[in-house]
Amino acid sequence: MVAVLGWIGTVVVVRALSPAEWGQFSFVFGLLGLLVVFTDLGVGRVVLHRLIDDDPHTVRATATSFVMLRALLGVVGYLLALGYVIALDSQREVVLATATAGLVVVFATPSHALSVLYQSRHRMGYVAAVDVAGQIVQVASIVAAALFAPILLVLVLPAVLKEIVVLAAKYRGATSDNGLGLRFPRTVDLALWLTFLREALPMSIGYGLIFAMVKSDLLVVEACGTFEDVGEYSVAYKFADVLDLVTVAAMTPLTTLLVAAWPAAPREFAARSRQGVVALSTICACAAAAFVPVADSVLSLLYGSEYRVAADAARLLVLASTGTALVLVGIAVLAAAGRHRDYPWIAAVGLTLNIGADIVVVPSWGYDGAALVSVGSSALTAALVWAVVAGSSGVRSSFPLRAVATLAGITVAVVGLGTVLVRYVWWPAVPVISVALLVAAAVLTGVLRELTTLVREARS
Structure with a gap:
């Protein structure tokens, strides 16, 4: 809301x-x-x-x-x-x-x-x-x-x-x-400040670098272009910002549940991790299926036809939000397991690559290049974070690789179908059809099995 x-x-x-x-x-x-x-x-x-x-x-x-x-x-x-x-x-x-x-x-x-x-x-x-x-x-x-x-x-x-x-x-x-x-x-109690800083500083650095990776391209666009470019790119960002807010909101209860499960209940800990990944991946997939085919029309309707030029950047940034969501779940898993110092360096690598690539790409490709870099850097950082999770003792089996891969394939197919369908159908109907098809396919392929398990646990 x-x-x-x-x-x-x-x-x-x-x-x-x-x-x-x-x-x-x-x-x-x-x-x-x-x-x-x-x-x-x-x-x-x-x-x-x-x-x-x-x-x-x-x-x-x-x-x-x-x-x-x-x-x-x-x-x-x-x-x-x-x-x-x-x-x-x-x-x-x-x-x-x-x-x-x-x-x-x-x-x-x-x-x-x-x-x-x-x-x-x-x-x-x-x-x-x-x-x-x-x-x-x-x-x-x-x-x-x-x-x-x-x-x-x-x-x-x-x-x-x-x-x-x-x-x-x-x-x-x-x-x-x-x-x-x-x-x-x-x-x-000033002594508590030192305790908080010692415990939370690595986490703060990790989260800070991740969000800096997500948002630093705006500063590069401003440095290499005009305020008009910044305005158009910011409009493109609004759709990804909604997904990012959903992710941040989900991290609050998920982090609490992960902290409560570690280390006494490792199976429950892994299950909560998988459920978080599936839930956020499904939300991001639905957003991509709904938005990508009709991005041009949505930007023109909400912001005016002059901002239609930012449609491709908006599409890419929505896709990048999926990588960001996976990164944040991985960080929550490591933080809850007490592995605070395992991910700041990963975030630093992601931020460095993102800014370096932006400096090279943005002068030639503009903010479309910055959006493309965001997709790559978020995907790479997500892979690094979960590689660290997989190599950590006691937190293995926390990533539902098969479910995420299946969901990615379904999303690509639905987005392709929606892109064709928008030429023949009234465009506001396309997001509804796309999301319905994606959810149905996810249920039939068993992608949402982790979430149905969570529902049964809640009822019991």
Whole structure:
């Protein structure tokens, strides 16, 4: 719901701004998106274990130290973003927009820390409701800004307003008796900061490098092209962003289940891993089958015919999201098994190859080349991550290779059929037909067997 509402807001912003202004808008939030990753410690096993401790004092001390550390990292991230655009000698509008929109990092970073507290209590329903409410506030504010003050500096404010609303609601829910009922002490245990950093830093570096690999091409496109190019490429990214958000959302319960199963229940641990891979692979396959044949028409309908040129890049980025999803599941498996130091180097290799290839390809092929590089780098990184998983003691048999290969073959066939079908059938019907065919084929071939097993377990 957050992704769909955010999408609606993006459509309004695109139509309210000129292509160059939309490019500036996209560049600013693309930069901030990268920094949010580096200022987010992730869900360290030590944090989750301490938050589910039976001792209330341990829980309170952990919660306070974790939230305050993340708040400090948010301020650091804001200063880094502002320093980056100033160092690049960016246009005055870009610097002012970054100074304003950068407050998103300041508020979002401790807000994400509060989400971990809810995660430890399996109370993510409240977080979801708060996020949706905040997104509604943002969309309403965007519409008002587009009607009365359609300029860059005003249209970045709704994102800041949303984060303030979400942070306030999460804090109130965490401290109220009807919510988590936490009482935050006034003192911060600085020794816990060292514990968190020692445990979570490798994980944070790994996640940060992975998301940098996914988003760094936007900065390369800006450096090699124009803000119009950035705007078109950002429109192409919106469809992949929805898939990425689904993946990140799925990681929250999956990580908790994996941590709970390790090391006492290795079979359950492997089963949860396989179920996560199958679930996310199926979602990505459905997205590809639905979107790839009709990308041109969808971009023209939502953003205007001038953005139709980004259709091929959008197709490639949706495919790249599948690789990203497999990478994140693999990282969650390694992290839950305590293998934090096994994947940062893999992420570093993926990021290095991605940026290096972008620097070579983008000047000649533009953002289509950047999207193609994203497909290759995400696939390579996924292969490396799961190779490490396969070589790790106790976490083997965690990847359903046969199911994923079968699903990939089905997806290629359905996408090919949809591409032909769109010439003869009303295009909005093609995604429905494609998804129905893909799901039916997945059921008949037994691809979804892992998920049906999970359903039976839940019912019992």
